[in-house]
Structure formats: structure tokens, C-alpha cells
Amino acid sequence: MEQIQYYYFNLPIMRDALPTMLHGLGLTVLMALTTVAMGVGAGLLLAILRSYPSRWIRWPIICFVDVFRSLPQLVIIILIYFALPYAGIEFSPFWSTVLGLSLVLAAFAQESFWAGITATPRGQWEAATATGLSHTATVLFVILPPAIKTSIPSLTNRIIAVTKGTALGSAVAVQELLAHAQSIQSVVANPSPLTLGALLYMAIFAPMVAFSRWLEWRYRWSR
């Protein structure tokens, strides 16, 4: 018992580590927010484009989505950071991670929005078409508002799953929360900073989880 306390809940070590770790936490939050904005935005755009009746638009989107849903996030990040420079494209560790995660989130978000779009009754399209609305106007003003509502539960789940992947940034030397925890741990020869890291991850992701539950609950009753 004492050993567990010494190695995993060593308060003096945690206290010393806290300022540095908070710095890492800031970077983690920044990466998460950037990833959500880019990933969800791109996913929505792809879902809208996919609704156009052209196979030249639809096919590339489906390929993109299936590739990035099947590749592990870590592999994508490492490829962007280590392989792309050979093609003359260089991203910082921060942007390699954010871009890799955004691509994955875009693929999953696209699927969530697309599921919402296809769940919209055919009659909605027909009513809009019959009143002379263009395809774009129909999608933006008639189809999407209810479709987004429908897609919220699966979307929030994906957002949480993918943004937790910011920890993978430590593999390409982003000085985010996990990277700091690991480096301090190796200096003090005590894994308590990891425990602190876990608590800090909880502190940012638990509210997100609670928020998504609340959203699901709210939309279940208002539909």
C-alpha cells in the first residue's frame, strides 16, 4: 500500500511536476480544439459534397473516408512527420499531429453526418425540389439542420475518441501533456507524474463526455 502511494501518488513529486505539466496541458487543449474544428468542419464539407449526384465527387470521398477510418492514428501521424519531408512537405510536430488526427476525425465525422443525411425522409428532398430550391439550398436549409441533430451522438463519441489521440503527439516530440509526464517520470525515477497526467486528461475529457451525454439526452426528447 505504501509502495503504491510512493510510486503512483507521490504528492511532493506531483507538486513539483505540476507547473511543467500544466504547460503541456495547454498544448493538449490547443491541439484538441484545433483538431475538432478542422476535423468536424472538413467532415461536414465532405458529407455535403457527397450528396451531389456525381460519381466523380462521391467516389474520391468514399475512398478517402475508408482509408482514414482503417489506418491507425499513430501510423498516419508518423507518416506525415517522417515520410512527407521526403516529398518536400514538412510539418512541425504540432501540425503533424493535428493534421493526422483531423484527417481521421474528418473521415469519421463525414460518416456521422452522412448517416444523418441519408436518414432524412425522401419527402423532404422532394418538397424542397418541388418548390424550385437548388440542390445546395436544399442540403443547407432543409436536409442538414435535422441531419446534424441526428448525427450528434455518434459524432460526439468520435470527437472524444479521436481527440484523445493528441497523446500520440508525444511520439513525434510534441511537448504536450503525456510527453512532459514521461520525461519528468524518467528524471525523478517515479511514475507519479503519469498519474497526474491521467488526472489532467480526466479533467478535460470528463466534461466533454458529460456534455455529449447531455446533448444526446436533450435531442432524444426534442425530436
Added chain:
Amino acid sequence: MTSAPVLQISDLRKSFGSEEVLKGVNLTVQRGEVVVLLGSSGSGKSTFLRCINRLEEPTSGSITLNGNSVTASNANLRTLRKQIGMVFQSFNLYPHLTALKNITLALRLSLGQTRQAAEEQAKHMLAQVGLAEKAHAHPSELSGGQQQRVAIARALALEPQVMLFDEPTSALDPELVGSVLEVIRLLRQRHMTMVIVTHELGFAREAADRIIMMDKGEIVEEGPPEQLFTAPKHPRTREFLKHFTGR
């Protein structure tokens, strides 16, 4: 009537796969005329109606609206559809928008009206269908009959040349049917050109100028309601009207 017909449809055919559901239908509708399509389910009457604004793509045949081709490959469909109002069996109101916004959406996006003009027009239309006080209600807060009246107002607001009704009362509880038929009667008094698919035989007899009897994708008989109801010629018409005793 000497003026040009509003709708002229000739040799309209439609196949789903190998099944031919419309086998060369001809129909001419004059301005102000009310045409009712009768026929059992699967006779092709709904498909026929949906071909008129090309919600369903006809396989062959031609349709003109006021002399403008709807079926031409270079037809400006959006412009033509604005002139063809359509009312659906399942209302198809936009659930996230109020009754007023359901109507203003197309006024603003299809006709390019200002917000103020569109809202004024929408309120006017809602008053016509007796729902002025429901402008800010969402569809889920309205009864089926009220929803269908909003849907009629939505189509009417664009001031179409012709209104198509696809079984407008079939999804309604019996006690709500009357309010919707009342609105259609009102439109008839105002000489709105209408093509109506319905199973309300009493209403058809009373409101139609002409009745078209369809069977297996073809028109088997047509004429004024009195003639069809009292002296049907075709065996299918006789069969179909057999159970009708007049309400």
C-alpha cells in the same frame, strides 16, 4: 375554352426496370380546370402526377406547361417547378422550421424575395388556409390537417400555374379530412387549375370538372363526374365505383 391549355401531356411512359407503370398517357388540362385522377393502388396515378414536375423521371413522352417544355433536355427545371405547386400525401413539412418559415424558405431562395416581403406573403397564405394564428408553430405542434393546410399554403405561395395534389387526405384521420377538402374547394372557387389524385369519391364527384379513371398505367375512361358516376362505360370503372354509394 379557347385559351391555350395549361398542361399538355402526350404519350407519357414510365418504366421501373422491366415493369412499365405508365403506358402512354395523354392529358390536356385547361386553365381553371379541376381534374381528378381515380384508380386503385398501383394503377400509376401517383407516378403520373410525380412525372409532371419530374420528381419522377419519365422514360419517354412530352409535357408542356403553358407551352414550355418540361421534358426537354435543356428545360429550366427550377423555373418550371416554381410554377407547379405540389402537395404530398405525407405533408413533407420541414420539421425544424415554423409554419411561417416553411413557407418563406422557397419565397426567399427560389423567388429571391426579401425577408419582409416573404413573411408578408406567407402570413397572407396562412390566413387563406385558416391558420393565421399558427404562424410560429412547428409542424410537430400541428394536427395532420393543419400540417397539410400549411403544405398547401407553402405550394400556393409561389403562385403556381397549376397545383398537383397527391392523395392529400389519405394520411389524415377522418375528422381532419374535411378541413383540407374545404381549402381545395376554396381554390376551385378561385379558378385554380388543379390535378388531384384522391380516394375521396364523394369529393371527386362534387369538385371535379373531369374525372380520369386509370388502370394498369393507362387511362381507361374519362368524362364529367356525373357521367362517370351514373353511367360508367368501362368494366374497370364500374368495378371501382361499385362500392361507392355516395356520401
